[in-house]
Amino acid sequence: MANEPVPKNPVLQDKATIKEAIVRHKKEVYTPVVPAQQFGFIHNNVDCIGCRACEIACKDKNGLAPGPRFRRVMYVEGGTYPAVYAYKVNMSCNHCAEPACLPTCPTGAIYKRKKDGIVDIDSSLCIGCRRCEAACPYGAPQFIPEQNIVSKCNMCVDEIDAGRKPYCVMACMMRVLDIGPIDKLREATYPTKAMAPHEKDKLVRQVKSMADPELTNPSIVFIAHSNGRVDEPKEPK
Amino acid sequence: MNSGKDKWWIGAIALIGVVVWALTSYLTSSTNNAALAPPTDSGKIAASTTVPPKIAATAAPANEAQAAPAQQAATPSVTVTDYGRAHYDPIHFKPAIDKATDADCLKCHQEVLDTNTRDASPAGLKKVSTLAWYQTLDTYDGEQMTFHQRHLTAPFIKKVATMSCTTCHQGNNPRDEVSNTAADSPTDLTMRKMVDPNTCLMCHGQFPYQNMGLPGPWHESGAAFQNNCLLCHAAIRTTRHKVNFLNAAGIEQEGVANSDSCYGCHGGRAWYRTSFPYPRHAWAGAGATVPDWAKDRPTESDLRFLIEGSKP
Numbered sequence: 001m002a003n004e005p006v007p008k009n010p011v012l013q014d015k016a017t018i019k020e021a022i023v024r025h026k027k028e029v030y031t032p033v034v035p036a037q038q039f040g041f042i043h044n045n046v047d048c049i050g051c052r053a054c055e056i057a058c059k060d061k062n063g064l065a066p067g068p069r070f071r072r073v074m075y076v077e078g079g080t081y082p083a084v085y086a087y088k089v090n091m092s093c094n095h096c097a098e099p100a101c102l103p104t105c106p107t108g109a110i111y112k113r114k115k116d117g118i119v120d121i122d123s124s125l126c127i128g129c130r131r132c133e134a135a136c137p138y139g140a141p142q143f144i145p146e147q148n149i150v151s152k153c154n155m156c157v158d159e160i161d162a163g164r165k166p167y168c169v170m171a172c173m174m175r176v177l178d179i180g181p182i183d184k185l186r187e188a189t190y191p192t193k194a195m196a197p198h199e200k201d202k203l204v205r206q207v208k209s210m211a212d213p214e215l216t217n218p219s220i221v222f223i224a225h226s227n228g229r230v231d232e233p234k235e236p237k
Numbered sequence: 238m239n240s241g242k243d244k245w246w247i248g249a250i251a252l253i254g255v256v257v258w259a260l261t262s263y264l265t266s267s268t269n270n271a272a273l274a275p276p277t278d279s280g281k282i283a284a285s286t287t288v289p290p291k292i293a294a295t296a297a298p299a300n301e302a303q304a305a306p307a308q309q310a311a312t313p314s315v316t317v318t319d320y321g322r323a324h325y326d327p328i329h330f331k332p333a334i335d336k337a338t339d340a341d342c343l344k345c346h347q348e349v350l351d352t353n354t355r356d357a358s359p360a361g362l363k364k365v366s367t368l369a370w371y372q373t374l375d376t377y378d379g380e381q382m383t384f385h386q387r388h389l390t391a392p393f394i395k396k397v398a399t400m401s402c403t404t405c406h407q408g409n410n411p412r413d414e415v416s417n418t419a420a421d422s423p424t425d426l427t428m429r430k431m432v433d434p435n436t437c438l439m440c441h442g443q444f445p446y447q448n449m450g451l452p453g454p455w456h457e458s459g460a461a462f463q464n465n466c467l468l469c470h471a472a473i474r475t476t477r478h479k480v481n482f483l484n485a486a487g488i489e490q491e492g493v494a495n496s497d498s499c500y501g502c503h504g505g506r507a508w509y510r511t512s513f514p515y516p517r518h519a520w521a522g523a524g525a526t527v528p529d530w531a532k533d534r535p536t537e538s539d540l541r542f543l544i545e546g547s548k549p
Contacts, residue, residue, distance in 0.1 A: 028370070098509075124360035127356075127358050135437070148352075148355050
């Protein structure tokens with residue numbers, strides 16, 4: 001098949017048309033996908049006990065070897081005795097409104113779903129250039145050295161499509177991690193066990209040491225520890 | 238009995254001989270070691286690293302090392318150590334990291350340049366036929382490379398920048414699994430593992446057309462300005478490019494040849510939805526009035542990016 005002569009397409013013989021098409025393609029500009037609904041995460045930094053069951057459930061679901069972690073529970077500790085504190089920040093891919101990883105991908109392997117805003121990598125198209133890994137402000141894309149490709153959290157799209165919640169959420173024994181429509185989570189109108197009614201004023205988009213959410217508008221909110229607050233909650237631009 | 242006492246000088250000469258031989262041996266070995274050690278601060282760091290006995294036993298014997306000093310001097314000396322010790326090597330922390338050269342970093346991290354992308358994805362998509370959104374600029378050419386190679390060894394980056402490992406990497410806190418998870422940590426790193434995204438933002442932010450008074454983003458309004466940045470910026474120029482990770486002269490040259498060279502770092506390869514708040518560098522002929530968007534901005538680049546000796 002490969003050695004058979006290809007029939008000549010008259011359009012492709014017109015060099016001017018080809019040149020114009022190349023210029024048009026080269027100057028194409030990326031336009032962010034605006035989903036019908038954006039799903040996001042909520043995590044209660046204060047009530048999380050750091051058991052890492054979510055991490056393990058995620059690794060189990062995705063068959064990950066030691067090393068790459070799609071979900072990461074980060075322990076934050078500080079203060080001086082007796083005023084010491086500790087809390088946990090739990091992040092995976094934040095399925096950003098304008099993901100930095102997406103425009104960097106040279107193969108189109110990264111895409112954002114129109115119906116729920118989930119950002120996924122089709123790893124079968126990945127060539128392992130690791131640009132997405134560099135671009136993500138939150139460290140979500142994980143390099144899989146055995147295959148020389150990058151992979152990341154896809155919010156368990158198969159579970160979502162089946163009407164269930166992701167493995168990490170289902171594994172959380174403290175019920176401090178949940179998903180939902182991010183606009184309702186930000187407004188604190190989505191019913192979730194991750195946030196008690198009196199904790200609405202603790203809802204924030206960013207916690208201390210986290211990259212500026214203005215970079216990509218990540219779809220995540222936290223119930224922040226008093227020592228983890230950056231400033232007053234603010235609406236995305 | 239007395240005959241033994243007459244021979245005391247033989248013992249004294251033997252003692253002096255041993256001392257002279259020991260001193261000569263010591264001085265010779267010191268000179269050889271000094272010739273082999275790299276004349277940098279990292280050399281001190283490497284020397285202070287303890288070599289575990291198991292690994293030290295596998296190292297080349299001293300006689301062999303002395304037999305071929307020229308060969309050893311030609312290759313960078315690598316201190317054999319284990320992963321844990323290397324993780325806490327002072328070179329990964331301030332202030333040593335500020336003086337680390339690329340050669341110092343590549344002694345252990347050479348794989349960032351040696352490891353390349355796959356020739357084809359698992360599904361068979363060939364890398365020669367792929368192009369990212371920002372790679373559609375005229376300045377992106379050649380085969381796909383990893384982002385480390387694009388930032389350090391690609392032909393274009395060599396023309397316009399002099400980036401080194403420490404331009405982006407400022408160390409991390411190995412005490413924690415993820416950098417800076419201890420709120421009292423002295424570094425400015427974010428919860429991301431290795432690099433502060435604000436460093437990336439300098440060249441991967443949006444084109445701030447509003448600040449320039451343009452009617453729209455460059456891909457829309459560029460045609461009205463003949464797609465030529467220098468139409469306005471031949472006169473409106475800052476000294477912003479005169480920092481230690483950019484090649485200011487090279488940027489001028491490339492900018493004249495093709496405006497995509499300017500656009501590449503000023504919106505054309507945007508990863509993020511915001512722009513970097515560059516310092517308000519005044520230029521010759523700049524008016525005294527500072528526009529609203531530039532108020533309260535610093536007037537110099539970050540201290541670590543200043544060219545040595547360029548500022549008081």
